[in-house]
Amino acid sequence: MSNQAFVIEPAVADHAAVGDVVALSGDEGHHAVTVKRVRAGERIDLMDGRGRRLVTTVETVSKRHLEARVEQVMDEPRPARRVTLIQALAKGDRDTQAVEAAVELGVSRVVPWQAERCVVRWSGDKAQKGRSKWAATVRAAVKQSRRAYEPDVDAAVTTTELSAWIAADAARAVLVLHEAATQPLAEAVTDLMADQPDLTELGLVVGPEGGISPAELEQLTRAGARPVLLGQHVLRAGTAGPAGVVLVRHLVGEL
Structure with missing residues (x-):
């Protein structure tokens, strides 16, 4: 043990x-x-x-x-290619459930996303309280999984801020999990590894319960993100991120 x-x-x-x-x-x-x-x-x-x-x-x-x-x-060395979870805020603690599982599965960074269709809203004092709750969840998951690295928890971002973040770093690639996408996640990651050997960070965007709006998807895509299909079934907001993290970390050789 x-x-x-x-x-x-x-x-x-x-x-x-x-x-x-x-x-x-x-x-x-x-x-x-x-x-x-x-x-x-x-x-x-x-x-x-x-x-x-x-x-x-x-x-x-x-x-x-x-x-x-x-x-x-x-x-212990840091992963050569970090995986970041950009998780939309969700009701019923599904977002913190996603964060907890993703940390145990090896994610390196967590970004709360205030998406257009989020039922939960972080504003005023709620923003700091929400981030603190996520940070406490991350620390508990680090200890549970015996990880030597504690993932960063960013401040919540809007879609505009997220788009700017996506476009800011050429060594970062971002994939948006979306049920209407046609390219499978595994295929997209394989292509990225071949096309960008200097890739250091791969982000996964997970939308809220109501889904990512068409306008948001267009804005993220214009910034450089790529819509991808995780699988044939539609997963809950608390399940999609951890499932994607496992697959991505396996494909980049970090699992």
């Missing part, structure tokens, strides 16, 4: 060496000791979210604090 994983500050991980004793305190220490019932003698992984993993053995625990001795320091 793999070690339980917890997140530590990068500054602590940067200076940790084999034999050092490092502390885990605050909310994360409380979660480890009180919720996860970590005890002295147990091996746990401490990760900084930037690729460094400390394999440790717990020496002491208290109510909100533990100390562990470092047995191994591991630096």
